[in-house]
Amino acid sequence: MTQGGPKxxxxxxxxxxxxxxxxxPSGDSVRETGGEVVGTRQGMFGVRGTGDTxxxxxxxxxxxxxxxxxxxxxxxxxxxxQALQQATADAGFDDAVEGVVVHVGEITFHVKRERLAExxxxxxxxxxxxxxxxxxxxxxxxxxxxxxxxxxxxxLLSMTHNRRIRVEVAAPDADPHVPSVVATYPxxxxxxxxxxxxxxVVFDGHPGLTRIEMPDDxxxxxxxxxxxxxxxxxxxxxATVPPPDERRSYN
Amino acid sequence: xxxxxxxxxxxxxxxxRVFTVTGQDWDSLVSGVAEEGEDRVVVNMGxxxxxxxxxxxxxxxxxxxxxTEARCGIGYLHTGIEKNMEYRxxxxxxxxxxxxxxxxxxxxEAAYVFSVERLLGIEDDxxxxxxxxxxxxxxxxxxxxxxxxxxTGGMEIGALTVMTIGFRERELVLDxxxxxxxxxxxxxFIRPGGVAQDLPAGALDDITSFIALMxxxxxxxxxxxNANPIFKARLDGVGHLDLSGCLALGMTGPVLRSTGYPWDxxxxxxxxxxxxxxxxxxxxxxADAYGRFRVRLDEMWESLRIVEQxxxxxxxxxxxxxxxxxxxxxxxxxLAIGQDGMGNSLDHIRHIMGESMEALIxxxxxxxxxxxxxxxxxxxxxxxxxxxxxxxxxxDGGTRPFRAHFRDPSFTNLQATSVMSEGGQxxxxxxxxxxxxxVMGGVDx
Numbered sequence: 070m071t072q073g074g075p076k077x078x079x080x081x082x083x084x085x086x087x088x089x090x091x092x093x094p095s096g097d098s099v100r101e102t103g104g105e106v107v108g109t110r111q112g113m114f115g116v117r118g119t120g121d122t123x124x125x126x127x128x129x130x131x132x133x134x135x136x137x138x139x140x141x142x143x144x145x146x147x148x149x150x151q152a153l154q155q156a157t158a159d160a161g162f163d164d165a166v167e168g169v170v171v172h173v174g175e176i177t178f179h180v181k182r183e184r185l186a187e188x189x190x191x192x193x194x195x196x197x198x199x200x201x202x203x204x205x206x207x208x209x210x211x212x213x214x215x216x217x218x219x220x221x222x223x224x225l226l227s228m229t230h231n232r233r234i235r236v237e238v239a240a241p242d243a244d245p246h247v248p249s250v251v252a253t254y255p256x257x258x259x260x261x262x263x264x265x266x267x268x269x270v271v272f273d274g275h276p277g278l279t280r281i282e283m284p285d286d287x288x289x290x291x292x293x294x295x296x297x298x299x300x301x302x303x304x305x306x307x308a309t310v311p312p313p314d315e316r317r318s319y320n
Numbered sequence: 321x322x323x324x325x326x327x328x329x330x331x332x333x334x335x336x337r338v339f340t341v342t343g344q345d346w347d348s349l350v351s352g353v354a355e356e357g358e359d360r361v362v363v364n365m366g367x368x369x370x371x372x373x374x375x376x377x378x379x380x381x382x383x384x385x386x387x388t389e390a391r392c393g394i395g396y397l398h399t400g401i402e403k404n405m406e407y408r409x410x411x412x413x414x415x416x417x418x419x420x421x422x423x424x425x426x427x428x429e430a431a432y433v434f435s436v437e438r439l440l441g442i443e444d445d446x447x448x449x450x451x452x453x454x455x456x457x458x459x460x461x462x463x464x465x466x467x468x469x470x471x472t473g474g475m476e477i478g479a480l481t482v483m484t485i486g487f488r489e490r491e492l493v494l495d496x497x498x499x500x501x502x503x504x505x506x507x508x509f510i511r512p513g514g515v516a517q518d519l520p521a522g523a524l525d526d527i528t529s530f531i532a533l534m535x536x537x538x539x540x541x542x543x544x545x546n547a548n549p550i551f552k553a554r555l556d557g558v559g560h561l562d563l564s565g566c567l568a569l570g571m572t573g574p575v576l577r578s579t580g581y582p583w584d585x586x587x588x589x590x591x592x593x594x595x596x597x598x599x600x601x602x603x604x605x606x607a608d609a610y611g612r613f614r615v616r617l618d619e620m621w622e623s624l625r626i627v628e629q630x631x632x633x634x635x636x637x638x639x640x641x642x643x644x645x646x647x648x649x650x651x652x653x654x655l656a657i658g659q660d661g662m663g664n665s666l667d668h669i670r671h672i673m674g675e676s677m678e679a680l681i682x683x684x685x686x687x688x689x690x691x692x693x694x695x696x697x698x699x700x701x702x703x704x705x706x707x708x709x710x711x712x713x714x715x716d717g718g719t720r721p722f723r724a725h726f727r728d729p730s731f732t733n734l735q736a737t738s739v740m741s742e743g744g745q746x747x748x749x750x751x752x753x754x755x756x757x758x759v760m761g762g763v764d765x
Contacts, residue, residue: 107695107716132716135696172696173438201567204701205727209714222712224699224727228567231588235699256570259735282395282764291403292723298400298407313407319689319719 108132108213110320132213135172137179142169145232146176152197153178153188160191175235182238185221186248186274192225192236193253200225200234203254206261208268212294218242219270223250240270249274267292359383363746367396373472373753374760378737380749387749390741392734397764405724409690410436411651413721415508417711420726421762422505423468426461427704428762429510430454432724434591434700435713436512439693442644448633449640450514451593456527456630457500457509458592458702459623463534464493465705466616466623470541473613473754477554477747482545489537492530499523513650514643519634527631534624541617555610559740559752562607569739570732573707574619575756577603578611585703592702597626609755616757619705649691652683690719699727706730706757726765730758 110132113125141147150169157165165184170177180188192200205224212218217239225234240247249272250257261272262281269290272278280287289296300312310316331338337356339349353361365378377393401420405413417432418425437443471486494504500523501507501516509516545551561571563579576583584601586594602618604611643650653668672680695717701710707729714723733756740752 110718132718133695134716173441173698175438175698177697202570202572204570204708205699205710205712205725207712207725207727209697209723209725222697222725224701224710224712226701226708228583228588233589233699233701235697254570255568256732256735259731263731280395282398284395291400298403313404318407 105134105136105211105214105217106131107134107211112320135170137168138171140169142171142176145230146171149176149198149232149234150178152195153192156191156195156198157184157188160187162187175233177235177237179237179239182221182240182247185236185238186250186252188236189223189250189253192234198227199229200227200232202226202228203250203256203260204233206250206257206264208264208270208292210268210293214239216241219245219247219268221247221264221270245269246271246273248272249278251275266290269293360388367393373476373758374763376734376753376758376760376763378749378753380746382746385745385747387741387744387746390738390749392737394731394734394760394763397760399765401765402724402726405721407720409719410512410693410721411690413724414511415506417724417726418506418508419761420765421704421706421709421728421730421759423759423761424461424465424705424709425505425507426454426457426510427702427709428726429508430458430592431700431702431704431709431711431726432713433510433512434702435698435711436693438698438700439696439713439715440512440649440691441694442513442646442649445644445646446514447641447644448593449518449637450642450644452630452633452637453515453519453642454510454592455594455597456627456634457497457507457515459626459630460493460496460527462623462705463620463627464490464497466620467493469616469705469754469757470545470613473751473757474545474551476750476754477551479545479551482541482551485537485540485544489534492533496523496526496530499526511643511651513646514641516651517654518639518642524631524635527627531624531628531631534620538617538620538624545613546617552610554747554751555608555613555755557606557608557610558744558748559609559612559755560607561736561740565736565739569736571707571736573703573705573729573733574612574615575733575736576707577601577615579603579607580605585701585708589701591700597629599623599626609751612755612757616705647682648686652679652686692717692719693721701727704729706759706762707733726762728762728765730756730760730762731765734758734763 110130112128140150142150153166154163157163162184165181165188166178167181168179192198203223204226207222209220209222210218211220219240219242221238223236225236238247247270249261251261252274259281261275262278264270265272265278266280266282267290279285283291298314300314302312303310339352341349361382363380363382365380367375367377375396377396379391379393380387381389401416405416408416413432414429417428420428467486467490471483474482474486497507498504500519501509561575563581566576566579580603582601582603587601599622602615602622604614653665655663655665672683693715695715697712697714699710699712701708708727709729710727712725712727713721716722736756737753741749
């Protein structure tokens, strides 16, 4: 049984969402294509440069996020995907959805960033979609994903159909602009301010995009991966513990 | 006589005359404002103010006693917990996120842990005892959190008895937490794969006597407040927000349920085995501060019902495992507080130091390096006392979270301050905010 999965009256039967490990819910019907490569991992045990006696120094692995899935996705995922496809086609931008990822029983729609505001409006207003609530909006920084460094992730909830989807858009670091969805979801106001504050994503059309958590004159955007954690070494009984970001990390 | 260093100061700025009020200087302020001859006053309330429910700053534009504009200033308690979690192992993350919303620590832990477990694909492997214990801790926590909400809400409107009895009962819940987890708050008790420890001897008896006592004490709140004319006069019709307003602003929890819409994630999208428990979703139909108070009062009864069912089930589960089988995830030993006051397990130390080299290596690897979580992202929302709490956890397949973002209901719900209080009286702003019940630790994270 999938804990936490949709179980409302319109929720798909459990079979459709059954999953073990990182397999897709509908089993073999979903064929994974290559996922987004977000980085590479070299060596092991956090040892860098010379001095690696582990024998793993030459090991290189790609870090890949779960790849696009092809229909059928299983359960109500197909209904939502088709309804969204239909709605975007009717509105004249059927290329808005770049890809669909079904992973661990959750569905993610990757949307072209310039279409985000229109897609959000469709997702809220279409009869068969009805995602009335924007549960969450935040950012993720993938520094190694060239030209798609900054991701904005929206979690949408449909109370009518008891469904949840994730919408993700990506923007390059050089042009960190994403359309604001405040006009559709007023709750996005503070969420977008927070994402701007922490990642430097500029939400075009936001009524007042200012910092929210950090002081107004704070330099930099703290949640970005290139922003250091900071901290000082701590001395205790003669030994010194380095700050967390300078301790050994396992790769 | 030397000049009073705490006296009100005045200064002229481009925006007009600024008064700094520090207490006992009301007369000089009033005469100063009267001199100015203007009705419009911008009051900066907080962040250190006993009625703002934490380090919240309110910027209120007033015309006489009427609030024309209300804005919140937040960020005074921002501690960078999300950033810090990116530098710790998956298990250590629990220790950080439990400190976010400090009135409902178990919910922070649970939201994070559920997302990690979904990425690990071990949601179905969690043992029954661990699941029931999680529900038990969460529901006890809901009671303590609602008690603080009602208590501080009462204090802020001058009902000090509500405050004293609220904290009296909360203390009992914290005693239970201390018995079970060893700490009154910041427990780090719910861990990926289960919970940190089994129930100590006698814990179920303590909970049973707590339930019996609460059944006597909860009616006191109803007797004291429900029909109290002063209490009702302060709360009735204040902080009104209807259903469509709630949906637009992403409001969840008691605020949403006070509009009469029975949306509760424990029922709508069950997690942690909530579908196995018998309870009702509480609603009210006034969409105001009084309705939210009644919803919280009713919810404490329902939580008590769930706690009772947990106790019954746990009585049959004595000695059952509280961690997943998988030794690649489960913490290597079950620790207990030893004679020396340290968390130790002598059996385990004997095993790794004297019997098995492999067990020592395994222990060392799991404790220092931790386990890896497959790449991907998960978002598991749960019904916290304040509404939908979800952790958006992203993994790149490493031993640390790549990103952990918490959708905290306090943060989202606090946005309603403007719509709830504009057009009302200054005194009602306090009631409206208290009815949202924001916890600044969760708002600022």
